[in-house]
Amino acid sequence: MGQTTKADFCRVMFMECIEKIINWKEQLSKFEETNNGKSAISLMQETININGSSIEAYLSFNYLLMNLLVEEEYDSNDHDYYAGLLKKYFIESYDKFSYDPKYLFYIAHIARMSEWYFNIEISDAQSMMEKASELEPDSILYKWAKCCDLDMRDSSNVEKMILYAKHALLDTNVKEELKSNGALGQYLLDLLRYWSKKKLDR
Secondary structure, eight states, rough: OHHHHHHHHHHHHHHHHHHHHHHHHHHHHHHHHHHHHHHHHHHOOOOHHTTTOOOHHHHHHHHHHHHHHHHSSOOOOGGHHHHHHHHHHHHHHHHHHHOOOHHHHHHHHHHHHGGGGGGHHHHHHHHHHHHHHHHHHHHHHHHHHTTTTTTTTTTTHHHHHHHHHHEEEHHHHHHHHHHTHHHOOOOOHHHHHHHHHHHOOO
């Protein structure tokens, strides 16, 4: 009887772990909508502990922490803890996924929000984006992202940003990919929409 009970308990725990892996995006979205940063952090730590090979989980967690530090209100006593977590999970994820163009594209954009939290220079973020473009040179999204590093005082560069943003938004696959990446994807969609509507100064 005891063995059966223990086996049942293990089975339940296993199923709960599987459910968390499957549903973490939905749970994270709910926590973000209610500004429940601490619960979101706990969720993502547990998700990564269960599935440390998920690029999306690492990217979502890096964005969650970066956005919390630079955009949200939080107890200042928690700053060093959040900053330490961000650096830890950036280093961990970069060691695992720096060969992957998707990872490089997203992490470069996250870094640009405040690169010093990653203990890198803006040139390092630019190099990540450059590498993503080299690995997937036909990606309209990566072509647009590369333009972010151009001198926007030059109208021809602004024109490129506008053109690539419009093309990216017309690509169903691009929009679906961004939407599948939660708040991070929405952040980039908003940037694309901003640039697609921008007018050239003549």
